[in-house]
Amino acid sequence: MKKGEVIFSPHFKFEDGGTSDKFLVALNEATQTTPHLLVLVTSKQRGKSLHPGCHSKEGYYVMPPNTDWFPQLSWIMFNRIYEYNCGLELKEYFEGNLKTKYRLKEANINAIINCIKQSYDITPAQLSLLK
Numbered sequence: 001m002k003k004g005e006v007i008f009s010p011h012f013k014f015e016d017g018g019t020s021d022k023f024l025v026a027l028n029e030a031t032q033t034t035p036h037l038l039v040l041v042t043s044k045q046r047g048k049s050l051h052p053g054c055h056s057k058e059g060y061y062v063m064p065p066n067t068d069w070f071p072q073l074s075w076i077m078f079n080r081i082y083e084y085n086c087g088l089e090l091k092e093y094f095e096g097n098l099k100t101k102y103r104l105k106e107a108n109i110n111a112i113i114n115c116i117k118q119s120y121d122i123t124p125a126q127l128s129l130l131k
Helices: 086-094 107-115
Strands: 005-013 019-026 037-042 054-056 060-063 074-084 099-103
Touching: 005 037, 019 074, 054 107, 060 107, 074 086, 074 107
Parallel strands: none
Antiparallel strands: 005 019, 005 099, 019 037, 037 074, 054 060, 060 074
16 A cells, blocks of 8 residues: 555444445555554535535545545545554455555645644554654
């Protein structure tokens, strides 16, 4: 996985045991000792702003329709940042549960990263992984 890749997971596993098909965005490059940081993408507004761009205090970034790869208005959510180490990532790829769909333009992934750096949702350890 590379920074800015949009990943599709047909059976994304939530903490409560439920699964759903989800898109995720990779925020960083991983190493053998550091994980990938992934955030979920949703197309459901559920009270969130429609205004494109950074909403760091609310915990998301709004991508307008047809920006980069997303065909509809999408929210990149910061409230759960998922860490995938190399072992888990390989397991998920081999099981067909992670599929790379696209790589965001550098300006767009950098805008998302700059936004998440201002949010309350990222830990200092996770912040140190973002460049």
